[in-house]
Amino acid sequence: MLKRKAALAAIPIVIFLLGWEALSRGSLLNPYLFPPPTTILMELGNLFMKGMPAQSALLMHVGMTLWRVLLSVVLGIVAGVIVGVAMGLNRAVYSFFDPLITVLMPIPGIALAPLFIVWMGFGNQTIVSLGVLSAFFPVVYTTVAGVRSVDPQLVRAAQMMGSRPIGVVLNVYLPWAATYVFNGVKLGLARCWMTIIAVEFVAASNWGMGYMIWNAAENLRADVVYGGILLLIVIYFILEKALINRLESRTIARWGMIRQA
Amino acid sequence: MLQNENAPALIQIRDLAKEFDPQSKNTVEALRDINLDIEEGKFTVLIGPSGCGKSTLLYLLAGFEKPTRGSLLLDGKPVEKPGPDRGFVFQDYALFPWRTVLGNITFGLRSNGWSKADADAKAREYIAMVKLNGFENAFPHTLSGGMKQRVAIARALAYNPRVLLMDEPFGALDSQTRKHMQQELQRILMQTNKTVVFVTHSVIEAVFLADRIVVLTARPGMVKGIIDVNLPRPREYTDDSYLDIREAVLSLLSEEVEKELEMDGM
Numbered sequence: 001m002l003k004r005k006a007a008l009a010a011i012p013i014v015i016f017l018l019g020w021e022a023l024s025r026g027s028l029l030n031p032y033l034f035p036p037p038t039t040i041l042m043e044l045g046n047l048f049m050k051g052m053p054a055q056s057a058l059l060m061h062v063g064m065t066l067w068r069v070l071l072s073v074v075l076g077i078v079a080g081v082i083v084g085v086a087m088g089l090n091r092a093v094y095s096f097f098d099p100l101i102t103v104l105m106p107i108p109g110i111a112l113a114p115l116f117i118v119w120m121g122f123g124n125q126t127i128v129s130l131g132v133l134s135a136f137f138p139v140v141y142t143t144v145a146g147v148r149s150v151d152p153q154l155v156r157a158a159q160m161m162g163s164r165p166i167g168v169v170l171n172v173y174l175p176w177a178a179t180y181v182f183n184g185v186k187l188g189l190a191r192c193w194m195t196i197i198a199v200e201f202v203a204a205s206n207w208g209m210g211y212m213i214w215n216a217a218e219n220l221r222a223d224v225v226y227g228g229i230l231l232l233i234v235i236y237f238i239l240e241k242a243l244i245n246r247l248e249s250r251t252i253a254r255w256g257m258i259r260q261a
Numbered sequence: 262m263l264q265n266e267n268a269p270a271l272i273q274i275r276d277l278a279k280e281f282d283p284q285s286k287n288t289v290e291a292l293r294d295i296n297l298d299i300e301e302g303k304f305t306v307l308i309g310p311s312g313c314g315k316s317t318l319l320y321l322l323a324g325f326e327k328p329t330r331g332s333l334l335l336d337g338k339p340v341e342k343p344g345p346d347r348g349f350v351f352q353d354y355a356l357f358p359w360r361t362v363l364g365n366i367t368f369g370l371r372s373n374g375w376s377k378a379d380a381d382a383k384a385r386e387y388i389a390m391v392k393l394n395g396f397e398n399a400f401p402h403t404l405s406g407g408m409k410q411r412v413a414i415a416r417a418l419a420y421n422p423r424v425l426l427m428d429e430p431f432g433a434l435d436s437q438t439r440k441h442m443q444q445e446l447q448r449i450l451m452q453t454n455k456t457v458v459f460v461t462h463s464v465i466e467a468v469f470l471a472d473r474i475v476v477l478t479a480r481p482g483m484v485k486g487i488i489d490v491n492l493p494r495p496r497e498y499t500d501d502s503y504l505d506i507r508e509a510v511l512s513l514l515s516e517e518v519e520k521e522l523e524m525d526g527m
């Protein structure tokens with residue numbers, strides 16, 4: 001069933017790529033602006049081999065971006081959950097942070113890049129800070145909602161059995177909020193990913209997929225730009241499947257708190 | 262049982278009153294002037310019309326709510342907040358979905374400083390007692406209602422509280438399972454000799470389980486009457502020796518149920 005669905009979804013993509021290939025090879029499309037997909041793949045291969053065996057240029061770009069994204073997402077989640085739990089449990093904390101978050105959340109990470117570059121210069125500090133910020137907001141919001149929706153009977157059950165306040169937070173509020181937090185993490189990952197690629201356009205020195213794509217564009221290498229975009233699609237797909245879906249199936253799905261897709 | 266006639270009762274309820282939202286004009290007077298002694302090792306059933314404050318009384322004993330007036334003493338000390346000297350069994354189980362059967366039952370022990378190994382061993386004893394062997398690693402959502410309530414009972418007993426508080430624990434079960442669970446509860450309590458305060462709507466359940474039945478009036482709940490059930494255990498459903506006790510409880514109760522219906526304008 002699932003295999004068939006995947007096959008059906010692949011058909012339009014294959015037709016699109018074949019059409020592109022044919023038009024480009026037949027010079028009906030400008031091959032400099034629209035290089036054929038096979039050329040793009042070959043160029044990705046070349047980039048992969050470049051610098052080998054010491055270090056592959058392509059892997060360096062990918063690795064650097066992945067490292068920045070993972071670090072930002074982890075820090076963003078930790079900060080978001082801590083602030084979210086505090087806001088969810090305490091009215092005063094909520095009233096303090098809520099207006100700040102409401103004002104800051106709509107600002108796209110890339111819009112803050114110039115400011116952060118002034119503060120911290122080009123490089124990892126700026127990129128990761130903006131990544132953390134973009135992952136943070138959705139996690140805070142969903143964590144607050146999760147904590148507030150807790151089943152009071154479960155809290156009472158834990159208190160009855162002698163659990164101390166910190167134990168109740170860790171053993172009841174947090175696992176209860178997990179379903180919500182995961183939604184926040186998905187949104188946070190998406191936002192963080194976009195922010196980091198975009199900030200790498202302007203603030204990365206030498207490595208990162210955003211840098212690779214920007215640099216290729218400046219050198220009029222459309223094939224590398226396309227290759228980079230293709231990689232963005234593939235890597236994000238893997239990130240979501242490998243990280244989030246796996247985490248979900250091991251936790252909230254196993255606990256019967258969501259039905260698995 | 263070693264019951265010293267002069268010893269004060271395990272739970273002493275004195276002039277207890279509970280009002281919700283006492284300052285506002287929507288004040289609900291749930292309980293009024295409750296005086297009640299609950300003796301150690303005894304099974305006390307609270308019964309009364311819907312909305313008369315049975316759950317409220319149990320929540321006060323649990324420390325989930327605070328009395329408006331009067332006092333509640335457990336072992337001579339005022340009840341102020343929830344704590345492991347009491348166990349609570351909720352109608353809708355309130356199991357932690359993210360913990361296995363074993364993990365739910367060890368929770369109270371682990372919260373009170375037991376090592377993991379000791380807590381696991383103790384929990385397994387209680388799993389055997391409620392006959393859930395083989396389900397140690399199952400998550401609650403995979404269990405039937407009756408099984409969930411067995412876990413909840415084991416969880417509340419495992420850390421050995423002085424008192425077990427049960428709020429209509431079998432109310433969500435079908436009648437077949439319910440009967441079975443009543444017999445199981447009787448068997449378990451004959452082993453553990455626990456003091457129990459048990460809320461129910463069912464006269465049959467009350468008479469089957471209770472040493473003493475406290476009938477409450479329609480809201481505001483007051484003690485309408487107390488009926489002692491001095492029947493030997495284990496009791497059987499085929500016993501018809503308690504038909505007259507059922508009659509006695511029913512006649513007290515039906516007056517109050519009629520009052521309640523009048524109040525609701527029915």
Ligand SMILES: Nc1ncnc2c1ncn2[C@@H]1O[C@H](COP(=O)(O)OP(=O)(O)OP(=O)(O)O)[C@@H](O)[C@H]1O
Nearest residue numbers: 281282289291310311312313314315316317318480
């Ligand atoms: N938190 C609360 N705030 C306001 N009113 C409440 C609250 N809890 C209970 N009440 C009211 O107090 C009265 C007693 O409620 P309680 O739940 O104790 O009744 P009960 O005897 O357990 O009823 P049932 O048999 O239907 O479970 C009811 O009128 C109810 O509406």
Ligand SMILES: [Mg+2]
Nearest residue numbers: 315316317428
């Ligand atoms: Mg009730």
